[in-house]
Amino acid sequence: MAVSANRLELLQIVDAVAREKSIDRAIVLASMEDAMQKAARSRYGQETEVRAEINPRTGEIRFSRLLLVVDQLENDxxxxxxxxxxxxxxxxxxxxxxxxxLPPFDYGRIPAQASKQVLVQKIREAERDKQYDVYKDRIGDIINGAVKRVEYGNVVVDLGGSGAGEAVVRRDELIPREMFRPGDRIRAYVYDVRREARGPQIFLSRTHPQFTARLFAQEVPEIYDGIVEVKSVARDPGSRAKIAVTSNDSSIDPVGACVGMRGSRVQAVVNELQGEKIDIIPWSPDAATFIVNALQPAEVMKVVLDEDSTRIEVVVPDDQLSLAIGRRGQNVRLASQLTGWDIDILTEAEESERRQKEFAERTSAFMEALDVDETVAQLLASEGFRSVEEIAYVEPREFAMIEGFDA
Known part of the structure; x- marks a missing residue:
């Protein structure tokens, strides 16, 4: 491979590599210059600071060496x-x-081989950088691919396209009991792309809550257009999911839009998720209303919110308790994930029993602390006083307004 090789041929090689690998022509030219510099160093000495330049229009190659201007010469x-x-x-x-x-020179066999290795390495790095740049912007998207192989339960996916490479769905990111064979088509959610020494690693998931949200966006034009919004998703992969939706247009029912004609839209998502049951819940800015909706299909009698600790007590009829909790606590767990609140579920009987117990405890506490008879203590407890401190801060005229008290 002599440097006097046909200049036009050199540019044709550059164009062919750029096309085949879908990389910028300038990057291929720069890689070639690097390869030639390496070969030139083996000719002119490794410590020599050699620069190779290829004219991008004519293909002419020029070599030069860089010399540092010094006061006292130590290395010529x-x-x-x-x-x-x-x-x-x-x-x-x-x-x-x-x-x-520097004058042009003829490459020997070994320098030519070394420069070829540099060129191959540089082009591989450029391919990896391109692949990383493409997929880092696709985090949060659903992508399709073909199963290339299955290793220890992890599915390696061929993403197709030129130099697109591979992605991996780890075993714990697959829906339980889901089986894939080489050649199967697969859809998954891109949740992470990392730059690593062996090239970009693209991690896919089929259990991520946002996978469900993105599937709905593909099936429901109103979500895609931004009219209906998915506020939150909670999933028990392969078993059940809850998705909270709201509409920015009062004339469009968000739940109806997601269900579709005869359930066609939701059924398409259910089929993709291996029969996972999906509850579509109307979102509400009012926490209590949202939590009541999230516990569907159970009916709720009343709720008691504690906003400081984001806990809520929900009272349900005795016959609705198992429905509200769900199999292995699934319904209440998903409702809690969906709303971001800790949910305690009580039956009416349990709540009534607890109220009576608290009432008796407060009554006896007031009798002891205030030295009053049981009737007065019960009046104070039924008015909602919980401690002696609360009573201390109340004006006397407010006490006078309580039925059964006089001045």
Whole structure:
């Protein structure tokens, strides 16, 4: 491979590589220059600072070596004195670099082989960078691919396209009891893309809650257009999911839009998720209403919110308790994930029993602390006083307004 090789041929090679690998022509040219620099160093000495330049229009190759301008010459392969430098460039100063042209040369077999390795490596790195740049912007999207192989339960997916490479669905990111064989088509959610030494690693998931949300966006035009919004999703992969939706247009029912004609839209998502049952819940800005909706299909009698600790007590009829909790606590767990609140479920009987117990405890506490009879203590407890401190801060005229009290 002599440097005097057909210049036009060199540019044709550059264009062909750029096309085949879908990389920028300038990156291929730069890679070739790097490869030639490596070969030139083996010809002119490894410590020589050689630069190769390929003219992108004509294909002409020029070699030059860079020399550092110094006061005292120590190495004539990399340095030049100020006096000699000023002969080449009158404005040269100490610390500048001076470029000196080198004659062209014939590559030997070993330098040619070494430069080829550099070229291959540089182009592979450019491919990886391109792949990373493409997929880092696709985090949060659903992508389709073909199963390439299955290793220890992890599914390796061929993403197709030029130089698109592979992605992996780890075993714990697959829906339980789901089986894939090489050649099967697969849809999954891109949740992470990492730059690693062996190339970008693309991680896919079929259990991620947002996978359900993105599937609905593909099936429901109103979500895609932003009229209906998915507020939150909670999933028990392969078993059951809850999805909270709201509409930005009062004339459109968000739940109806997601269900579709005869349930066609929701059924398409259910089929993709291996029969996972999906509850579509109307979102509400009012926490209590939202939590009551989230516990569907159970009926709720009343709720008691504790906003400081984001806990809520929900009272349900005795016959609705098992429905509200769900099999293995699934219904209440998903409702809690969906709403972000800790939910305690009580039956009416349990709540009534607890209220009576609290009432009796407060009554006896007031009798002891205030030295009053049981009737007065019960009046105070039924008015909602919980402690002696609360009573201390109440004005006497407010006490007078309580039925059964006088001035």
């Amino acid at each position: 392969a990399t340095q030049i004195t100020l006096a000699d430098a000023q002969k080449k460039n009158p404005s040269a100063q100490i610390g500048d670099w001076i470029a000196e042209s």
